[in-house]
Amino acid sequence: MELRTDNIEVREKVKQIFTEYLTLRKHRKTPERYAILNMIYSIDGHFDIESLYVLMEETARFRVSRATLYNTLILLMDARLVIKHQFGTTSQYEKSYDQETHHHMICTQCGKVTEFQDEQLKRDIEGKKLPRFRQTHYSLYIYGMCTRCQRTLSRKLTINKRKK
Amino acid sequence: MELRTDNIEVREKVKQIFTEYLTLRKHRKTPERYAILNMIYSIDGHFDIESLYVLMEETARFRVSRATLYNTLILLMDARLVIKHQFGTTSQYEKSYDQETHHHMICTQCGKVTEFQDEQLKRDIEGKKLPRFRQTHYSLYIYGMCTRCQRTLSRKLTINKRKK
DNA sequence: GTCAGTGCAAACTTTTTGCAACTAC
DNA sequence: GTAGTTGCAAAAAGTTTGCACTGAC
Numbered sequence: 001m002e003l004r005t006d007n008i009e010v011r012e013k014v015k016q017i018f019t020e021y022l023t024l025r026k027h028r029k030t031p032e033r034y035a036i037l038n039m040i041y042s043i044d045g046h047f048d049i050e051s052l053y054v055l056m057e058e059t060a061r062f063r064v065s066r067a068t069l070y071n072t073l074i075l076l077m078d079a080r081l082v083i084k085h086q087f088g089t090t091s092q093y094e095k096s097y098d099q100e101t102h103h104h105m106i107c108t109q110c111g112k113v114t115e116f117q118d119e120q121l122k123r124d125i126e127g128k129k130l131p132r133f134r135q136t137h138y139s140l141y142i143y144g145m146c147t148r149c150q151r152t153l154s155r156k157l158t159i160n161k162r163k164k
Numbered sequence: 165m166e167l168r169t170d171n172i173e174v175r176e177k178v179k180q181i182f183t184e185y186l187t188l189r190k191h192r193k194t195p196e197r198y199a200i201l202n203m204i205y206s207i208d209g210h211f212d213i214e215s216l217y218v219l220m221e222e223t224a225r226f227r228v229s230r231a232t233l234y235n236t237l238i239l240l241m242d243a244r245l246v247i248k249h250q251f252g253t254t255s256q257y258e259k260s261y262d263q264e265t266h267h268h269m270i271c272t273q274c275g276k277v278t279e280f281q282d283e284q285l286k287r288d289i290e291g292k293k294l295p296r297f298r299q300t301h302y303s304l305y306i307y308g309m310c311t312r313c314q315r316t317l318s319r320k321l322t323i324n325k326r327k328k
Numbered sequence: 329g330t331c332a333g334t335g336c337a338a339a340c341t342t343t344t345t346g347c348a349a350c351t352a353c
Numbered sequence: 354g355t356a357g358t359t360g361c362a363a364a365a366a367g368t369t370t371g372c373a374c375t376g377a378c
Contacts, residue, residue: 028358033358049342049343066360089341091342121289124288128306132310133271133278133310134309135308136307136309138306140289140305142294144297144300147296191332191333192376194333197333213368228334231368235333253366
């Protein structure tokens with residue numbers, strides 16, 4: 001996995017936000033927590049616990065246990081610095097501060113997830129007035145079939161029909 | 165869980181769709197599969213595998229194994245008769261034929277999921293032209309905090325600030 | 329009669345939990 | 354010094370798989 005090194009300001013900023021969060025909630029400011037946050041903000045795109053674990057082990061000063069990763073991710077989600085997706089069986093996470101909101105297209109055939117941006121759609125969704133609810137963020141998953149799988153499938157079905 | 169008995173036409177229709185699907189794909193038309201489909205269309209709202217299993221055991225002519233439930237749900241999803249949600253750790257399913265598309269508000273604090281409908285939003289999302297992708301359906305999850313949790317939290321934070 | 333589908337249990341994967349050791353405060 | 358946090362390993366929860374048996378075709 002390729003890591004970012006060009007976003008020092010963002011990493012400083014999220015560190016600061018996290019510190020405020022930890023202070024306010026009376027949680028401890030452990031080196032593990034900051035190392036995890038920093039690693040997450042070096043990753044572009046989605047990651048799961050296992051790959052984060054391996055990455056930490058390989059590159060970070062701190063080797064942290066899986067349990068600590070799970071614990072810290074809960075805090076980071078609560079602090080609105082990380083969001084969680086559940087596409088397949090494994091939970092996927094991604095950094096959320098200073099990120100463009102994006103939407104997801106998921107092919108139900110091959111499982112491929114593609115991201116796309118759409119400002120209009122974003123405004124449509126974020127602009128909704130919701131009853132008794134304060135919106136913080138959202139996830140939109142559009143399911144269907146990518147062109148590649150459409151071709152494969154229609155070929156297969158044509159054969160089945162012929163066999164009848 | 166309360167079961168529906170007033171939707172016989174819908175159940176007939178989905179049975180027919182499923183039959184066509186099974187024929188086209190050269191799958192067998194087993195009684196288990198129809199019993200599962202019928203049970204699912206008697207359930208209003210979300211359900212998980214475990215509750216479906218218990219429900220089948222209690223009320224249906226057929227006792228089916230969990231493995232068969234998993235297998236059949238894959239077929240039903242492929243046939244577009246059921247959709248799957250992954251809110252928490254357990255997968256949630258729901259019938260999708262003849263259903264109003266609805267959106268979900270999820271409280272990140274207490275985990276409560278509330279459904280709501282919004283025709284305009286539905287049109288906005290379904291109307292999107294997507295590159296190399298044929299849209300079949302979508303899921304929109306809006307995260308945030310319900311009024312109840314907002315109150316609880318702000319009370320807690322006020323106390324913490326005072327203690328400083 | 330054949331082989332896809334089923335039930336069962338074991339295996340596997342991901343996440344949570346209990347507890348002793350550690351360390352931020 | 355104390356209690357929140359960590360690491361480890363065991364447990365739990367959810368899903369998948371292997372295999373012998375069954376029944377749809």
